[in-house]
Amino acid sequence: MKSLSVSKAVTALMLAGLVLLPLYSQLSGNIFILTLFTRVIILALAAASLNLIMGFGGMMSFGHAAYLGIGGYAVGMLAQEGVGSGFIQFPVALAASAIYALVIGALSLRTRGVYFIMITLAFAQMAYYVASGLARYGGDDGLTVYKRSDFSGLIDLSNRTQFYYLCLACLFGVIFLIWRIVNSRFGLVVQGLRSNEQRMQAIGFPAKRYQLVCFVISGTMCGLAGALLANNTDFVSPAVMYWTRSGDLMVMVILGGMGTLFGPVMGAVVFLLLEEFLSQITEYWALIMGPLLLLIVLFGRGGIMGVLGRAGRG
Amino acid sequence: MLLVVEQFLNGLQFGLLLFLLAAGLTLVFGIMDLVNLAHGSLYMMGAYFAATFAAWTGSFLLGALMALGATLVLGIVLEVTALRHLYGRDHLDHVLATFGLILFFNEAVRLIWGPAGLALPLPAWLTVPVPILPGIHYPAYRLAIIAVALLVALLLYLGVMRTRIGMLIRAGASNREMIGALGINIKLLYTLVFGLGAALAGLAGLMQAPILTVQIGMGENILILAFVIIVIGGIGSIRGAFLAAIFVGMIDTLGRAFLPNLLRQVLSGAAASTAAPALSSMLIYLLMAIVLVVRPEGLFPASRR
Numbered sequence: 001m002k003s004l005s006v007s008k009a010v011t012a013l014m015l016a017g018l019v020l021l022p023l024y025s026q027l028s029g030n031i032f033i034l035t036l037f038t039r040v041i042i043l044a045l046a047a048a049s050l051n052l053i054m055g056f057g058g059m060m061s062f063g064h065a066a067y068l069g070i071g072g073y074a075v076g077m078l079a080q081e082g083v084g085s086g087f088i089q090f091p092v093a094l095a096a097s098a099i100y101a102l103v104i105g106a107l108s109l110r111t112r113g114v115y116f117i118m119i120t121l122a123f124a125q126m127a128y129y130v131a132s133g134l135a136r137y138g139g140d141d142g143l144t145v146y147k148r149s150d151f152s153g154l155i156d157l158s159n160r161t162q163f164y165y166l167c168l169a170c171l172f173g174v175i176f177l178i179w180r181i182v183n184s185r186f187g188l189v190v191q192g193l194r195s196n197e198q199r200m201q202a203i204g205f206p207a208k209r210y211q212l213v214c215f216v217i218s219g220t221m222c223g224l225a226g227a228l229l230a231n232n233t234d235f236v237s238p239a240v241m242y243w244t245r246s247g248d249l250m251v252m253v254i255l256g257g258m259g260t261l262f263g264p265v266m267g268a269v270v271f272l273l274l275e276e277f278l279s280q281i282t283e284y285w286a287l288i289m290g291p292l293l294l295l296i297v298l299f300g301r302g303g304i305m306g307v308l309g310r311a312g313r314g
Numbered sequence: 315m316l317l318v319v320e321q322f323l324n325g326l327q328f329g330l331l332l333f334l335l336a337a338g339l340t341l342v343f344g345i346m347d348l349v350n351l352a353h354g355s356l357y358m359m360g361a362y363f364a365a366t367f368a369a370w371t372g373s374f375l376l377g378a379l380m381a382l383g384a385t386l387v388l389g390i391v392l393e394v395t396a397l398r399h400l401y402g403r404d405h406l407d408h409v410l411a412t413f414g415l416i417l418f419f420n421e422a423v424r425l426i427w428g429p430a431g432l433a434l435p436l437p438a439w440l441t442v443p444v445p446i447l448p449g450i451h452y453p454a455y456r457l458a459i460i461a462v463a464l465l466v467a468l469l470l471y472l473g474v475m476r477t478r479i480g481m482l483i484r485a486g487a488s489n490r491e492m493i494g495a496l497g498i499n500i501k502l503l504y505t506l507v508f509g510l511g512a513a514l515a516g517l518a519g520l521m522q523a524p525i526l527t528v529q530i531g532m533g534e535n536i537l538i539l540a541f542v543i544i545v546i547g548g549i550g551s552i553r554g555a556f557l558a559a560i561f562v563g564m565i566d567t568l569g570r571a572f573l574p575n576l577l578r579q580v581l582s583g584a585a586a587s588t589a590a591p592a593l594s595s596m597l598i599y600l601l602m603a604i605v606l607v608v609r610p611e612g613l614f615p616a617s618r619r
Contacts, residue, residue, distance in 0.1 A: 254406065
């Protein structure tokens with residue numbers, strides 16, 4: 001039980017830090033840190049959604065950034081067309097992501113293993129090219145969102161602190177949902193399919209249907225992250241869907257610990273802070289980041305959560 | 315007529331180039347079971363090496379030959395220092411580690427050569443248009459690419475199908491443990507195959523360099539196309555990679571050339587000119603989706619292990 005307590009303590013510390021961050025930002029007058037962490041939280045949300053299919057479902061999607069773009073473009077395009085209400089923008093963003101996930105999932109899930117990794121990658125690239133071709137909505141240059149989603153006075157997204165807490169609430173909500181899913185009958189079936197698909201099918205579960213539903217849920221969650229991200233940067237461009245973005249999300253999940261509830265959050269925090277820190281030291285931060293990833297893969301099995309677990313045990 | 319022939323040859327040339335890239339990728343995957351995202355970086359390095367060496371020596375051919383050797387060495391060094399330790403690991407580990415390598419290579423190139431792209435000028439004798447049919451001229455350099463790539467494809471086929479090393483490679487692809495148990499130095503074989511794959515990627519890069527600019531990230535888009543090709547062709551199958559590469563090269567080139575006009579017949583001018591580029595970029599992915607729906611293992615799956 002001691003092994004659990006170390007990772008639990010670190011997780012609790014991190015979550016407390018995230019909750020109290022705006023207070024620190026206000027006291028120290030450091031506005032930058034609040035903006036930085038808003039981004040961290042949004043990407044943590046995306047990583048958590050990826051973890052649902054990758055860590056628990058065993059579906060290695062290499063095209064998860066597509067949902068960031070779809071969610072973002074839903075907000076941006078509606079804003080451009082004069083529909084500023086968040087009550088319309090957000091549901092549309094979620095629905096669009098869900099529909100995309102349904103189509104892509106139905107096609108991709110026919111394959112497995114590396115084929116699955118590559119077909120999800122290819123579809124995300126396809127979405128990237130579609131967005132680049134949207135001349136009305138900025139094409140390659142992207143689309144500026146002049147006005148953030150309007151929730152008619154309920155919550156003001158232009159207020160940094162309020163927006164931060166909205167993102168944090170979304171993150172907690174999604175993690176709670178994932179926790180409920182993973183421990184439900186549905187979640188157990190999906191995890192069973194990860195371990196042994198043939199056996200689960202022999203018992204009589206329609207494997208693909210379960211996996212597809214899980215895939216759609218994950219995509220919808222990531223679409224939410226996309227809608228938030230567009231509001232955070234006031235901008236959305238095809239670049240958010242570029243395949244290196246999907247790679248970043250995968251790195252966050254694996255860095256934090258696949259198949260753990262808070263691992264992806266930890267991974268996102270560490271990855272983005274490391275990126276920020278290294279880019280302040282040197283312009284060539286990727287020169288360090290790249291080999292670091294290699295070392296993490298070679299020596300850091302189970303990610304940060306795994307290492308913490310071992311530290312507690314050893 | 316002129317345009318059709320020209321675009322057809324362009325498609326063939328692009329397809330053959332893609333084959334060089336995909337062949338290395340599919341060999342490495344088929345034999346070492348390694349997903350190598352950094353394959354595109356080797357393509358990029360080939361182009362940068364060629365541009366640099368050609369500038370040093372003042373000769374395009376000499377530069378190209380030196381670049382070929384340099385990518386071969388780079389591939390071997392990469393295999394021995396890093397990728398060797400990834401064999402037998404999860405595919406996800408491969409994706410992550412080689413993703414890290416891409417970051418490293420892009421940044422290293424930016425550090426060494428700077429963020430601006432390089433140009434690799436062609437010697438005069440390669441720039442002349444060559445008459446291929448009465449009244450139709452085609453650039454000599456593109457013809458040279460077609461010839462070189464076809465030659466390499468032939469050599470690769472003969473090498474894999476007719477030589478002892480090729481036999482070992484095929485044996486390694488169908489059962490790794492077994493050929494190790496038979497006393498073959500499997501480690502050396504792996505290093506060799508990886509070096510070969512790297513040299514092929516480098517060759518593709520240095521041949522493409524005079525047509526496009528040599529720039530950071532040039533390997534990434536084409537890498538995705540190479541992945542699409544090996545998925546369509548069936549992972550591990552060189553024959554599949556060849557046919558799929560030609561197919562993809564043709565569809566991409568012809569789509570870009572003729573789709574805008576075709577669309578203009580159906581849609582209004584403005585709508586067609588915005589939809590066409592996106593649609594022609596999508597064509598290949600649509601093709602892949604269709605292939606995977608019909609044949610989830612690709613068109614020419616390598617024999618099951």
